[in-house]
Amino acid sequence: MTKAQQPTTEPARLLNELDTPAHLAQSRSSALGPGAGSGTGRLGSAPINVQVLQHIANCDGAVAKFINDARAAADSKPVPLPAGRSAVYREAARAAAVLGADWEQHLEAMTWRATVESELLLGDATRIRQQPCPDCSTVGLVWVRAIRRISCVNRHCAATTPDGSHRIWTVAQLSVVRVGLQPLKATG
Incomplete structure (x- = not known):
């Protein structure tokens, strides 16, 4: 694996190491004792x-x-x-x-x-798609994985921003808006 292909986060690097031949050999020998693991099955930690x-x-x-x-x-x-x-x-x-x-x-x-x-x-992303847009109330929000944000797909809603870009929200922002739109529960 070249340096450009190596994962940048520690969890991703550790997960990739689980599939290396060295790790498989080590997990086989430690689970069954030295020399064991000559069978066709693989033993190791659970994914x-x-x-x-x-x-x-x-x-x-x-x-x-x-x-x-x-x-x-x-x-x-x-x-x-x-x-x-x-x-x-x-x-x-x-x-x-x-x-x-x-x-x-x-x-x-x-x-x-x-x-x-x-x-x-x-x-x-079903739960996100079921929520109305906080600005235009259109149901049809989408999760954009590349930027880890929620976007409105209504082109008229997007056109209302000063720069013409799509309106986007984080999951935290949408959760606050979602709860704020609900009526307060009666107390007492």
Whole structure:
């Protein structure tokens, strides 16, 4: 592999190393002992996408930060986060409900963003296509993978920008707009 062909990110480089003959030989010998691995099957570590793991860790970190911020806003005493991912998300929803509609909308925007980003990592942009454009309300937003942004495909919407370029948004911007367009939930 030439230097121009080598991946620039660390996770991509590590994933490429998993397919090298040296790695396969090492994983075979370490799994079955020295000299084993002369069969036709390959043993090694399970394939894993490091980018997906990093995304999950980032989402979990954002929810933990949300809970800590909510506890600080409510002047409650610091306690450890509950064990388990689902328990942490339930705690975030409970904390948001205690603090009111603004916090609930913030959590909903965070959750929608994390969901969409997870789907995009898996190649699914359906949820984006179902959203109306924040400017022209046309349903038909598209995910542009090359720039990692969302764009409106309506040529009349694009023509309204001063420079005539397409209107584009990040997933975070669209999640905030999406939650802001929904009516506030009745409280109490």
